Amino acid sequence: MIGYITLGTNDIDRAAAFYDELLATIGANRFLEGDHFIAWAKPQGFPAVSVIKPYDGKPATVGNGVMVSLLLDSPKQVADFHAKALELGGTCEGEPGVRKEGGLNIAYFRDLDGNKLAAFTMPAE
Numbered sequence: 001m002i003g004y005i006t007l008g009t010n011d012i013d014r015a016a017a018f019y020d021e022l023l024a025t026i027g028a029n030r031f032l033e034g035d036h037f038i039a040w041a042k043p044q045g046f047p048a049v050s051v052i053k054p055y056d057g058k059p060a061t062v063g064n065g066v067m068v069s070l071l072l073d074s075p076k077q078v079a080d081f082h083a084k085a086l087e088l089g090g091t092c093e094g095e096p097g098v099r100k101e102g103g104l105n106i107a108y109f110r111d112l113d114g115n116k117l118a119a120f121t122m123p124a125e
Helices: 012-024 075-087
Strands: 004-008 029-033 037-041 048-052 068-071 091-098 105-110 116-121
Touching: 004 037, 012 029, 012 037, 012 048, 012 075, 029 048, 075 091, 075 105, 075 116, 091 116
Parallel strands: 004 048, 068 116
Antiparallel strands: 029 037, 037 048, 091 105, 105 116
């Protein structure tokens, strides 16, 4: 099971402001931070999302084909989360909606550093 996902950033303060506000909309808060990283999570036991300035000192880059997907509670929460990401300066990579493949209600966006994320809900049973 996934414990946490780390996304690279070249501007930790800018990334922190983006994720503080965005992740607060789903009840996640900072739980760990240092000089070069910050991590957010929901209550204990949930996977975490973190941002980090690369340890090797080289610029953070976006991984081709890499995407972080966040499981949310409802189609409305997916749409609201996507809208908030765009309001905070993220860019749209796919509007919220049900996809033919798998029946997921999902929305795609990129953060301020170009990292690709998805917010989704599972189909109702």
